[in-house]
Every structure is written in C-alpha cells, then in structure tokens.
Amino acid sequence: MEKARSPFKTALQKQEEREEKRMALLHAAAEMFNAQGFHATSLDDVAASLGISKPTIYHYLGNKEQVLFECLTIGLDQLFTAADKARTEIGTGMDRLRIFLTNYFFINIDDFGRCVILSGDDTLSSEGVKNLRAMKRRVDTALRALIIEGIDDGSITAVDPKITAFTLAGAMAWPARWYSKSGPTPPDAMAAQIVDSLMMGLAPR
Amino acid sequence: MEKARSPFKTALQKQEEREEKRMALLHAAAEMFNAQGFHATSLDDVAASLGISKPTIYHYLGNKEQVLFECLTIGLDQLFTAADKARTEIGTGMDRLRIFLTNYFFINIDDFGRCVILSGDDTLSSEGVKNLRAMKRRVDTALRALIIEGIDDGSITAVDPKITAFTLAGAMAWPARWYSKSGPTPPDAMAAQIVDSLMMGLAPR
DNA sequence: TTTGTATATTACTCATTAGTAGATTGCAAT
C-alpha cells in the first residue's frame, strides 16, 4: 500500500532530490566535456542545457575543476568496481578477464568512462592529478592481476602482464573515440567482437 | 669546394629560412598543444616560447585553427607515408605489418603524431573535420590492406580485418598518452615489446 | 512570528586571449 502523496517532503526525499540534481548536472557536464572538450565547454553552456543558471552549478558542485574531477572519479570508480566484481566470478582466469573487459567496454562508451579517457591529466591541479593517478593505478593493478591469474591457471598463454595490460587497455579505450551507440552495431555486439578478437590473441596454443 | 660565405642571401636560402621558421613554429605549437591541450594553449604562449610575438605566427601560419590543422596534416602524412612504404617491403604480410606498426609507434610518440591522437575532432571547423576524416580513413584502409595481405599469404591467422585494425590502432595509440622517451625503456625497446605482443596474438596456430 | 537554511536568480568584475591595425626596419628590384 502506498502512502498518500503529500506536497511536504521529508528530509530523506530532499536529500534524494538533491542527489538527483547533482547527478543530472554531472551527466550534462560530462556529456558536453566529451563532445567539445573541457576548455571549450563553459559552465554557462552546461547550466543552459538544463535550463538553470551558472551559480546553481557552484551551489551543487563547486568550481569547474571540481565538476570535472567528480566526473572522473565516478568513471574510475565504475572501472574499479567492475574489476573487483570480475575477480570474484567463477571460471578460469581468462573467463574472468573476458567479463572484466566486456564491462570495461560498456563503461568506456558511457559518459563518465569516456570522460576518463578523453580528459588529459593537464586540466587538473597537481593535487587532483595525484589522486587521479592513484585511482588509475588501482585499475591497472587489478587488470594485471586478472592476467596473471589466467597465466597461472593456464587459461592464458605466457605473456608479459605489464605490456599486455597496456595493449588491452589501449584497445579498449580507443572505441571511446569513435564508437556511437546509435550506429549500426549495438554495444553488446561490438563489445563481443572486440573482446573475442583480443581473447583469441591470448588463448594458449 | 665550398662557396665563400656571403651575407647576401639567395632566393633559395630565404625560402629555406622561411620554411625552417615555419617548422619551428609548428613544432613548438604541437608540443604545447600536447602538453596542455589546444584550448589551454594561447598563441601568445607559443610565440613567447620562441622569443617572438603573436603576429609573427599569423604571418607564417594563419589563425589558431590553421596552426592545429597543419600539425595534424603533418602527423597523418607521416602515418600514411609509413604505411605506403611498408607495403612495398619484401617479406610476408605479417613482416610488413610489423614494420608498419613499429613506425606507427615512433610516429605516435612524436610531436605531430601525438597531436593527431590527443586532438579531438571537436576543435576544428566542419570543413577541417571532413578533410581530417578522409586522411584518417586512408591510414585505416592501408592498415586493413596489410592485415588482409597477411591473412591471404597465411602469415596471419584468420581474423576480422576491420575489428583487428581498430584494436591494433587503439593499442598503438595508447602510448601517446603515457609513454615518455626519457623514461627507463628506450623507444626501440618499447616498440619491440608492444609490437611483439600484438604479433603473437595474430600468429597462425 | 521570527530566524535560519536551501535553492536559485540577476548582474556584476576581472582576467584572458583571438585576432587586427598600423608602424618600423631592411633588403631588393626598378
């Protein structure tokens, strides 16, 4: 049974509304950063795209760098969560790697993931860059761990984990540049094709 | 025997001097675009880095977009030339692909090649984007041709040329983001490691 | 009823920077 609709909001509801607005702002910002680049996007534009004014962004998110940093943090969190989850999955090391890479692809063609790939370190303060590097390193470490596990259990051929991690990351990052979800190949199909192609190269012979 | 040094320059010498200055300007611009991003780099900064003033850039190169476009054209020309040259080489298809990818790496960690990778299409006018797309397509076509030749002569295992070209391009582009020539691994060694790792995945089994 | 807090606005300031106008110097050809 649902409670009668009341125009008076509880503290929780207000909290949720605020969070919803925050996320809407971040999504709008990430989308525009990705489409036009960080420096070519003005906060006035972002605000206008949601029908609000610039100071409102400052109210919810702070200055322009903080907006970007938040977008990057979300994207990297998604990647790290995906890696963590893949590592708990059952199956061979290669099975787990495949699961991770597939999700890596989906994240990378989404607003926040694309933001991580398209933004150079240059845009942030040295403090921000340090934090960002640390987060990226965590993802890279997780990726290498998956590769090593696969080598150890024999599901992946003997390769150099470091170089392999770099080439895999590069191959997965590239679609953020050109792939469009509204194109002829749907995301699942594209992910499958790319990941299959990479896995074939890693299969033991 | 050398001609006596004269302070009076011939037309040819002046032509050469002009060209040298043009290239110095382009190199300086590309370097700063790569380090800080196109929009975060002012032409005043570029000029200052060479001890000249901004109008001089306009004299040699035109407006800011033209400066970038010239950098991108040079980078893409280098890639296309490398592809063309690799295709005339003797050996199996895979041998030629290896040669191309190795040069691809060297170009990608150089000023103009990095510029191609780091610049989004967004910065240019629609006219410029169209030209750029065409140049990129030429490089992609050449890469696919190399892959197909390798499949045909049996030196490369049966793969989808389109998807493989994308993953190879991605893996080769990635180092432009993080590789530093002054780091612990010299360019030749890094190129060899990356290319070997990719070739292993393409070898027939 | 008053006071405080969250949300949002308008209307500014101030710095940066693309691009231009106009002057200057020097060299070369007429």
Place this chain on the structure above:
DNA sequence: ATTGCAATCTACTAATGAGTAATATACAAA
C-alpha cells in the same frame, strides 16, 4: 632615389567566460 615586399613589433579591440556579491523566495524549525 623610389617603390615594393617580407618580417616583425607595439598596442589595441572585442568577446568570452570563470567566479562572486547581493538578493529573493520558500520552507522548516524554534
């Protein structure tokens, strides 16, 4: 000599855009 062109500068303009101050409204708590 003079005219013209190449290279370069100083000094502007005009626009853009980050960030802030001051204000208004609504609602909730005291």
